[in-house]
Each structure stands twice: as structure tokens, then as C-alpha cells.
Amino acid sequence: MALKSVESQAPRTLSPSTDASERELLERVARSKDQAAFRTLYSNYYQRLSRLLARMSVRREDIEEVVNDTFWVVWTKAGEFRGASQLSTWIIGIAYRRALNALRRAKIRPVSDEPFDEDSVSVASTDDAETDGQWLAQGLARLPVEQRMALELTYTLGHSCEEVAAILDCPVNTVKTRLFRARETLKQVLPSLAGMPGENS
Amino acid sequence: MSPRIPDTHAEAWALLPWLANGRIQASDREWVEAHVAVCAECRAEIAAQRMVATTMNRDSSPESNETDEQRSFNRLWARIEASESASPASVASGAARTSRSSRTVRWLAAAVIVQGFGLALFGFNALRNSSPTGEIVTVATVPAQPRLNAPAVRIVFAPGASIASINTLLTHQGLTIVGGPGTAGNFTAELSADAVASGASADSVAAVISRDPNVSFAQPVAR
Numbered sequence: 001m002a003l004k005s006v007e008s009q010a011p012r013t014l015s016p017s018t019d020a021s022e023r024e025l026l027e028r029v030a031r032s033k034d035q036a037a038f039r040t041l042y043s044n045y046y047q048r049l050s051r052l053l054a055r056m057s058v059r060r061e062d063i064e065e066v067v068n069d070t071f072w073v074v075w076t077k078a079g080e081f082r083g084a085s086q087l088s089t090w091i092i093g094i095a096y097r098r099a100l101n102a103l104r105r106a107k108i109r110p111v112s113d114e115p116f117d118e119d120s121v122s123v124a125s126t127d128d129a130e131t132d133g134q135w136l137a138q139g140l141a142r143l144p145v146e147q148r149m150a151l152e153l154t155y156t157l158g159h160s161c162e163e164v165a166a167i168l169d170c171p172v173n174t175v176k177t178r179l180f181r182a183r184e185t186l187k188q189v190l191p192s193l194a195g196m197p198g199e200n201s
Numbered sequence: 202m203s204p205r206i207p208d209t210h211a212e213a214w215a216l217l218p219w220l221a222n223g224r225i226q227a228s229d230r231e232w233v234e235a236h237v238a239v240c241a242e243c244r245a246e247i248a249a250q251r252m253v254a255t256t257m258n259r260d261s262s263p264e265s266n267e268t269d270e271q272r273s274f275n276r277l278w279a280r281i282e283a284s285e286s287a288s289p290a291s292v293a294s295g296a297a298r299t300s301r302s303s304r305t306v307r308w309l310a311a312a313v314i315v316q317g318f319g320l321a322l323f324g325f326n327a328l329r330n331s332s333p334t335g336e337i338v339t340v341a342t343v344p345a346q347p348r349l350n351a352p353a354v355r356i357v358f359a360p361g362a363s364i365a366s367i368n369t370l371l372t373h374q375g376l377t378i379v380g381g382p383g384t385a386g387n388f389t390a391e392l393s394a395d396a397v398a399s400g401a402s403a404d405s406v407a408a409v410i411s412r413d414p415n416v417s418f419a420q421p422v423a424r
Binding site: 035043046064068071072133136156160162179180186187190 | 214215216218219221222223224225226246249250253254256257258259270273274276277278280281357359360386387417418
């Protein structure tokens with residue numbers, strides 16, 4: 001049986017060739033403080049990190065600060081990257097840890113402790129796709145930040161389980177458990193998931 | 202030893218997200234696919250997870266634009282420069298590294314150093330005549346000291362930019378180099394009084410020259 005992946009819909013993680021070209025950019029930063037190379041790297045990650053941080057509930061006004069703190073580290077520590085992981089794993093991992101610090105500073109609780117009440121969810125749209133998006137947004141908001149990040153890194157950024165573990169700095173089995181729980185929670189929230197028929201293709 | 206071939210529903214279930222996103226490890230793909238082929242529950246779950254992934258990607262349209270990104274980068278760069286200015290040793294070593302990276306940058310750096318010691322030491326004509334092509338004249342004729350509160354831009358020239366093209370660019374924009382190179386190979390250039398009188402500002406000139414292929418980066422200097 002051929003199983004269709006979500007590759008066609010999801011922005012993918014860096015291919016090996018892209019990773020190699022980004023490593024070259026980082027080497028230029030480390031070797032000669034090459035600003036053009038640094039600017040290109042920044043541009044490659046700005047949107048990805050901004051979206052990830054928004055998903056982590058980092059306040060809009062803090063997102064730029066976290067992105068720039070991350071690239072401050074990239075600028076100052078470029079020479080210390082040893083290449084044991086993909087460059088994207090290193091950079092996104094830095095952003096994740098900086099974001100957790102920002103959430104602590106802002107005293108933001110990134111998840112509600114209250115049990116989910118389906119009646120409390122307001123979904124105004126009648127468009128199916130838009131409705132799914134609204135349900136999902138509210139479902140994601142109910143997840144602990146670690147579970148939300150595991151989902152985001154897997155489905156939006158297209159990372160492997162091992163890469164997600166490296167970014168979140170936890171064992172592979174912990175990533176599997178977080179995604180397992182996230183999937184179960186979303187099924188309680190998303191009507192279309194709860195009633196999902198068998199594979200439709 | 203033959204590879205472990207788990208065939209349990211629970212283990213396959215845990216790996217379905219990476220089967221769905223195409224990033225499951227090669228060593229797991231075969232047995233997970235074999236399990237899914239005979240497990241209706243896992244096939245339904247794959248379909249459900251595809252829907253989650255599709256919806257998450259549809260829902261995650263970027264909210265920022267290129268202007269936001271440029272503004273954000275400018276703030277970061279100003280922070281880096283401020284930090285490195287506060288650390289003379291790092292600036293010196295960084296400048297040394299950067300100044301070796303490009304022949305053009307070496308020429309510009311030499312011109313600025315000459316200013317620092319005073320053009321009188323060499324004599325303007327001697328400096329001009331020493332250049333076989335006369336290319337350095339524009340750079341070398343800048344005033345020895347920056348003018349107080351003169352509008353200025355910070356510039357990093359493209360690695361392949363020639364001295365002639367840089368001279369042309371500076372002349373057309375009424376710019377004169379008054380400092381550099383910084384750690385990242387950046388120079389500070391001031392607008393001439395004539396350029397300011399004709400309506401040019403640091404913002405407008407930075408915007409224009411940042412689109413020039415001879416320039417990697419340009420931003421107004423806050424004064």
C-alpha cells in the first residue's frame with residue numbers, strides 16, 4: 001500500500017543540500033564575520049521562527065526579541081557549531097530555549113489547566129476548512145507547550161522524531177509520548193477528528 | 202544479528218506522525234507500513250493526522266513581511282555593532298580579519314587610515330598620483346574629520362565590488378567615507394552638504410544604495 005505523506009502540503013525541513021549551503025553560510029560568519037552570509041541565514045529563519053514562537057504563545061511584542069536573541073547567539077557562537085546535528089536543529093533549539101525563558105519572564109502560562117469544555121469553544125465560520133482551522137487553533141491552545149511544539153515541529157516544519165528530540169532536548173520516547181497525548185487531546189476537541197472515517201484514499 | 206522487527210500496534214501507532222510527514226527512519230518505515238496495511242485503525246489515524254497537518258499548515262500563514270524582517274534585522278545589527286564597539290579588542294581583531302577579505306576593503310581601509318594621520322603627511326597630489334588608475338581619489342578626498350551631526354549611512358560593500366564602482370556610487374550619492382572598516386567590514390559614509398541641501402537624507406540614500414549590486418547592506422546611522 002502506498003501511503004501518501006503530507007510532504008506536498010507542509011513546509012519541509014531542510015534538505016541535505018540546503019543544510020550544506022547553510023553550513024557554508026555559518027562558516028563564513030564564523031571565519032570572517034561575513035554580514036551578507038549572516039543576513040541570508042537570518043532571512044532563512046525569520047518567518048519559521050516567528051511562526052513557531054507565535055505557536056508557543058510568545059507575545060507578539062516579544063517575538064522579535066527572541067528571534068534576535070537567537071541570532072545573537074548564532075553570530076557570537078558560529079565557530080562553536082560542531083555539525084553533530086542539522087544546522088536548523090541547532091538554531092531552532094536555541095530559539096525554543098530562549099522562548100521558554102521569555103514565557104517565564106512574562107509569567108505566561110502557556111496552557112490552560114481547566115478541563116476542556118466543548119461548549120466554551122466559539123467557532124463562527126461555516127466554511128469547512130476555516131472551521132477546522134478555528135477548532136484546531138483552540139485545540140492547540142489547550143495543549144501544554146511541549147506537546148504543541150512537538151506537533152508544530154513535526155507537522156509544520158517537517159522534522160523527524162530524532163530532530164524534534166534534539167530541539168526540545170529530551171529523549172526520543174518522550175517526543176513520541178508528547179505527540180501521542182497531543183493527538184488524543186485534539187481528538188476530544190476536533191469534531192472532524194473524532195468522527196474520522198477510515199483512510200479515504 | 203537481524204534487525205528488530207516490532208509488529209505491535211502500539212509501537213506503530215506512536216510512529217504514525219512521522220510516517221505521515223515522510224520523515225520516519227528508514228529502519229522503521231518497512232515494518233510500520235506493513236502493519237498499517239493490515240490495520241484499519243492505523244489507516245484511519247494516518248488520515249486524521251494528515252488532516253491535522255494540513256490544517257496546521259493552512260493556519261500558519263506568516264503574519265510578518267519583508268519590511269518587518271528588515272527592521273528587525275537592523276535592530277539586531279545595531280546591537281551587534283554597539284556590542285563590538287564596546288569591545289576594542291574584538292573590533293581590532295575582527296577588523297583585521299575583515300580587512301583581509303577583500304582587496305577593495307583594503308583600499309578603503311587604507312584611505313580611512315590615511316585620513317586619520319592627516320592627508321598632509323602624504324600630500325593629496327602624491328596620493329592621487331600613486332594610484333595607477335586614480336581610483337582612490339574620491340575616497341581620499343574626504344574630510345579628515347566627520348562633520349558634526351552630518352547625516353550618515355553604514356555600508357557593507359559586496360565582496361566583488363570594484364573600487365571604480367564604489368567610487369561612482371559614492372560620488373553619485375554625495376557620500377564620503379569617514380570611518381571603517383568595522384568588525385563586519387562596514388564603513389560609515391557621510392552625506393555631503395550639497396546632497397543634504399538637495400533633499401537627500403540618510404534614510405533615502407540608504408534605501409537607494411541598499412538596492413545597488415555593489416552594496417550588501419546599508420542603513421542610516423542614528424545621530
